[in-house]
Amino acid sequence: MKTILAVDDSATMREMVAFVLESAGYRVIEAEDGAQGLDRATASSVDLVITDQNMPNMDGLTLVRSLRELRDYKNVPILLLTTESSDTMKAQGRAAGATGWLVKPFDPATLLEVVQKVLR
Amino acid sequence: MNQTQAGPAEANDAEQAADLLVTVASTLNERLAVTARELARSQAMLREASEELMTAFRGAADRIVAAQREDVADHGGKNQQYGPVLDHLYRAVQHLQSHDLVNQLIDAQKLRVDKMREKLLEALSLASPPIAEGAQAGQWIERSRAMLDCIVAGIAQIDADGRLPRSDAKHAGSVDLF
Numbered sequence: 001m002k003t004i005l006a007v008d009d010s011a012t013m014r015e016m017v018a019f020v021l022e023s024a025g026y027r028v029i030e031a032e033d034g035a036q037g038l039d040r041a042t043a044s045s046v047d048l049v050i051t052d053q054n055m056p057n058m059d060g061l062t063l064v065r066s067l068r069e070l071r072d073y074k075n076v077p078i079l080l081l082t083t084e085s086s087d088t089m090k091a092q093g094r095a096a097g098a099t100g101w102l103v104k105p106f107d108p109a110t111l112l113e114v115v116q117k118v119l120r
Numbered sequence: 121m122n123q124t125q126a127g128p129a130e131a132n133d134a135e136q137a138a139d140l141l142v143t144v145a146s147t148l149n150e151r152l153a154v155t156a157r158e159l160a161r162s163q164a165m166l167r168e169a170s171e172e173l174m175t176a177f178r179g180a181a182d183r184i185v186a187a188q189r190e191d192v193a194d195h196g197g198k199n200q201q202y203g204p205v206l207d208h209l210y211r212a213v214q215h216l217q218s219h220d221l222v223n224q225l226i227d228a229q230k231l232r233v234d235k236m237r238e239k240l241l242e243a244l245s246l247a248s249p250p251i252a253e254g255a256q257a258g259q260w261i262e263r264s265r266a267m268l269d270c271i272v273a274g275i276a277q278i279d280a281d282g283r284l285p286r287s288d289a290k291h292a293g294s295v296d297l298f
Contacts, residue, residue: 085291
């Protein structure tokens with residue numbers, strides 16, 4: 001069973017993401033900001049990270065950069081799931097090492113398609 | 121008009137301008153107080169509705185995920201009967217996200233209003249110390265300038281908050297894979 005780390009400061013959003021992924025057979029671990037996400041990622045083996053951008057303590061792009069510095073996370077897919085949709089932000093995401101950018105609110109079927117694709 | 125007559129007239133104009141600024145700042149502050157209350161009331165109603173919906177959703181979601189797991193454990197495969205139920209729950213997921221995003225937007229607007237009110241109150245406090253009878257125009261102008269600087273700083277800090285959520289319906293649900 002693949003493990004996915006869902007990072008978002010909104011408990012509702014984490015719950016929505018977790019439900020959609022668990023209903024498709026994935027195991028989900030949650031974190032409420034980038035700093036906690038980094039802790040969780042280093043404490044467990046994660047196959048995919050899905051993170052929000054605007055969060056207290058550590059934002060999504062900083063989390064992506066921090067994870068890419070870790071040997072275990074050089075090739076792990078990381079998706080940004082955020083309300084931010086500007087080309088500038090997406091370019092920053094790509095430069096930071098993110099695998100993809102999804103804009104909220106997400107469509108569950110689309111999220112599952114993307115997850116399957118990046119985990120392949 | 122000679123210098124000795126122009127001084128008090130200018131001072132009088134400057135005093136009136138400063139008074140006008142105080143009136144504008146206090147009126148704006150009162151209006152923003154009403155806006156803050158209305159935002160808080162709207163948010164409370166939305167939050168209550170969202171919590172009820174989330175409780176109902178959570179009950180259904182937990183049950184179906186547990187049933188799916190039992191089914192996989194018992195029969196080693198997925199039962200097709202869950203498909204239609206999941207479709208309904210997936211549609212609920214999209215709408216519940218919107219509730220959450222609206223909540224975040226209201227939070228952000230409340231923050232903006234509160235920050236602006238803080239600066240308006242700060243500006244009004246600058247108008248409190250009395251200015252002596254027969255003061256020069258320059259003293260009134262200095263006071264007005266300080267109040268305006270404070271209000272402008274309030275406007276600037278509203279836009280400077282990078283954590284305010286952006287709402288962009290056009291791109292909602294879009295995907296870019298790099």
